[in-house]
Every structure is written in structure tokens, then in C-alpha cells.
Amino acid sequence: MRLSFLEPLYKQPGPFASVYLDTSRDAAVEDPEAAVRLRWRRLRDDLLSEGADRDSLDAMAGTVGSDADVPGTHGQAVFTARGRLALLDELPVPPDRNTAHFGTLPDTMPLIVQHAPGIPYLAVHVHYGGRHSTDATGTLRVEAEAGTWPLTRVTPGRRLDEEIPVADWTRAAGEMGRELEGHARRIGAETVVVAGDIWARGILVNRLPAPLRGQVVVLEAAGESQPGRALLERRLEELFQGRMAAHDRALLDSFLAERARGGASAEGLAAAVSALQRGRVKALFLNDHPESPFRLWVGPEPGQVALAERELRSYGVREAREERADAALVRALVGTRAELVLVPERELWLSEGVGVLLRYADPASRE
Known part of the structure; x- marks a missing residue:
């Protein structure tokens, strides 16, 4: 996973206030706006107890709950620093619990x-309920959306929505296929999901350009799409459950190959920190453990990360702070433009939950 979406955040000088909040407007709740405000007040008290400055809290208060137009269940991640909003992101699902740091x-x-x-995909739904013949009267409707799963759930991509006479469908499907190929190529889609009437969708699939046709997954039932949410959202959730993006999978395969031959890879927190200090990390693999006790020492710059405070001091770093290991690792990855791959522990157990694929092997390790 490329972490470029975090770059604006780390351009701000800290300290940072971070909030994860359920901002769903649940119809089952009598006053959903009041519920969101109550959640925020509790988190605001938590931030005050941790020493957050009033200006940062005021900046956050003006942003929390600003997503009233987003339908369905969702949440917000809000970050402020020194009285300014540093980053705001919509969460595809509410956080497991509302937190502040x-x-x-x-x-x-x-x-x-x-x-x-982070799977790039193209979703297509062909709506038609008439006679399966090109001499039938009436029209069919094609909806398509290119996006990245799961973010498209709350930030839908550009939607294509066209009505086409059934009599023109055989010809129009070829033109539609070329247009869809352009949308897929633009985002580097690795999967094309097609749903809808079996006859109408079959004509479209058969007229897709060959490269796109090889990526097609057909859904027998489309399910209902909620306005303002991702096209085919529920079926996409089932399809992508437990799946890695092809790009991340390729990085993981490279890591496993290097590890097998004792090449450009390493495991464990100490090895990862050492490689990050020298800018040698191409990708870091992490078994995500929110309850992890591991801590690291950090300085003001992304590459200033160490296992012990004295190590940073020996490098001339005057301002050193102890932070969660995952927070320190992420900042170093963004600063060195390395990538992060989350790996379920059931798929690959990593020593101390961390592994790295290096940009190049250490010559000394081959002697």
C-alpha cells in the first residue's frame, strides 16, 4: 500500500490530536446529530486530559460531524496540529470504538x-427486464463506477449512467466496452465486476476489449445499491473479503522469495528500524496488533527512529519522545516513500509482527 495520502499530515509540525469517531446518522437513533455531538464531547474530554491545546480542539470541533451528507454507516478520522486541521478522512465503516489520542x-x-x-476495480451493472432480443422495444440502463475498495463506499468514484435502446445494444455494447476500458486503465483496475440481466450483460462482456474481458468477475445477483454509496457495494464486500490487492500480493511474494534465499529481507523490530534509519526499506510488512506493547523513540524528523533514547541522543537528536511502534514506523515509511503491507497473522507470522523487503541486500550478509 502506498501511503501518499498521509503525506499532507506529516508536513505539519506536531504535536497532533487524533480522533476516530462514529458519525453514522442511524435512523434507529432518535436524534443522530445529538449522538454524534455526545461522542465528540467524550473524546474532547479525553484529549484535554492528555494535554491537548484548546486551539487544536476548536479546530477539531468545527470539523467533527461535517459529513452529514454521507449516507449509511461510516465514520471520520480527524487530525489537528497546533490549532490547524492537518487531515480529514471519511471511514468506510465506523471505528470499532471511538478513540482520541x-x-x-x-x-x-x-x-x-x-x-x-486498496483494490482498484471497475463495477458495472446492466439494468434490463425485457425480452431477450434486439428487436425488442424499450431501453436498458448501464451504470458503471471505477474506484478503490473499500474507500469507494464513502467516496464514490465518477459514475457512468446511460440509457440505450435495446435495438442498438449489440453495437452500443462495443462502444461502451471501449469507454469502460479507459476508466479501468485510468485507475489500474485489477478486477471488473459485472452484474445485471444475464442476456444484456453477456453481450457487454463479449464485446469488452480482450485485456478487460480477462479481468471480469460476473455476479449472478447485484443486490440493491444505496444512493451515495458504492455501486454494488454489498456484493463487492463479499467478493473482496479477506483479499489483498495484487500490488501488495506481489510485494509479499518478493519478500518471501528473498527470505527463502537469505537475500534482501529482514524480520523483527530491530532489523526494521535499522533498515529505515538507512533508507533501505522498499516495503514493510506488518501483522496489525492494536494492543501491541512495542514502543520506539522518535525525533523531529521521519528517519529519526530508534529502539532506545540513548541511540537518538548519540546521533545529536535533542528532542526525543517515546511513541507507539506502529506510529513511528508509519512516519518513517512516509518520509522515505516506502510502502506498507498489512498481512494477517494467520497467513504469515512475522517476528515481532514486522518484516521488511529491502531495496538492496547487505553485501556483508552474503559473505
Whole structure:
């Protein structure tokens, strides 16, 4: 996973206030706006007890709950620093629990988890309920949306929505296929999901350009799509459950290959920190453990990360703070433009939950 979406956040000087909040407007709740305000007040008290400054809290108060136009269940991640909004992101699902943190580094891991698996895809729904013949009267409707799962749930992509006479469908499907190929290529889609009437969708699939046709997954039932949410959302959730993006899978395969031959890879927190200090990390693999006790020492700059305070002091770092290991690792990854891959422990257990694929092998390790 590329972490470029976090770059604006780390351009701000800390300390940071970080909040994860359920901002769903649940119809079952009598006054959903009041419920959101109550959740925020509790988190605001938590931030005050941790030493957050009033200006940062005021900046956050003006942003929390500003997503009233987003339908369905969702949440917000809000980050402020020194009285200014540093980053705002919509969460595809509400956080497991509402949390607040104030510290030298922002608490970014819950946001990253909600961006995963980050699968680029194209969804197409062909609506038709008439006679299966091109001499039938009437029209059919095609909806299509290119997006990245699961973010498209709350930030839908550009929607294509066209009505086409049934009599023209055989010809129009070829033109539609070429247009869809352009949308898929633009985002690097790895999957094309097609649903709808079996006859109408079959004509479309058969007329897609060959490269796109090889990526097609057909859904027998589309399910209802909620306005303002991702096209085919419920079926996409089933399809992508437990799946890694192809890009991340390729990085993981490279890591496993290097580990098998004792090449450009390493495991454990000490090895990862050492590689990050020298800018050698191409990708870091992490078993996400929110309850992890591991801590690291950090300085003002992204590469200033160490296992012990004295190590940073020996490098001439005057301002050193102890932070959660995952927060420190993420900042270092963003600063060195390395990538992060979340790996379920059931799929691959990593020593201390951390592994790295290096940009190049250490010559000394081959002697």
C-alpha cells in the first residue's frame, strides 16, 4: 500500500490530536446529530486530559460531524496540529470504538487499516427486464463506477449512467466496452465486476476489449445499491473479503522469495528500524496488533527512529519522545516513500509482527 495520502499530515509540525469517531446518522437513533455531538464531547474530554491545546480542539470541533451528507454507516478520522486541521478522512465503516489520542505523532494505523486492501476495480451493472432480443422495444440502463475498495463506499468514484435502446445494444455494447476500458486503465483496475440481466450483460462482456474481458468477475445477483454509496457495494464486500490487492500480493511474494534465499529481507523490530534509519526499506510488512506493547523513540524528523533514547541522543537528536511502534514506523515509511503491507497473522507470522523487503541486500550478509 502506498501511503501518499498521509503525506499532507506529516508536513505539519506536531504535536497532533487524533480522533476516530462514529458519525453514522442511524435512523434507529432518535436524534443522530445529538449522538454524534455526545461522542465528540467524550473524546474532547479525553484529549484535554492528555494535554491537548484548546486551539487544536476548536479546530477539531468545527470539523467533527461535517459529513452529514454521507449516507449509511461510516465514520471520520480527524487530525489537528497546533490549532490547524492537518487531515480529514471519511471511514468506510465506523471505528470499532471511538478513540482520541494526543501526542508527538498522529495515531494513523486505524486509518491505514480502513484503507486496506486498496483494490482498484471497475463495477458495472446492466439494468434490463425485457425480452431477450434486439428487436425488442424499450431501453436498458448501464451504470458503471471505477474506484478503490473499500474507500469507494464513502467516496464514490465518477459514475457512468446511460440509457440505450435495446435495438442498438449489440453495437452500443462495443462502444461502451471501449469507454469502460479507459476508466479501468485510468485507475489500474485489477478486477471488473459485472452484474445485471444475464442476456444484456453477456453481450457487454463479449464485446469488452480482450485485456478487460480477462479481468471480469460476473455476479449472478447485484443486490440493491444505496444512493451515495458504492455501486454494488454489498456484493463487492463479499467478493473482496479477506483479499489483498495484487500490488501488495506481489510485494509479499518478493519478500518471501528473498527470505527463502537469505537475500534482501529482514524480520523483527530491530532489523526494521535499522533498515529505515538507512533508507533501505522498499516495503514493510506488518501483522496489525492494536494492543501491541512495542514502543520506539522518535525525533523531529521521519528517519529519526530508534529502539532506545540513548541511540537518538548519540546521533545529536535533542528532542526525543517515546511513541507507539506502529506510529513511528508509519512516519518513517512516509518520509522515505516506502510502502506498507498489512498481512494477517494467520497467513504469515512475522517476528515481532514486522518484516521488511529491502531495496538492496547487505553485501556483508552474503559473505
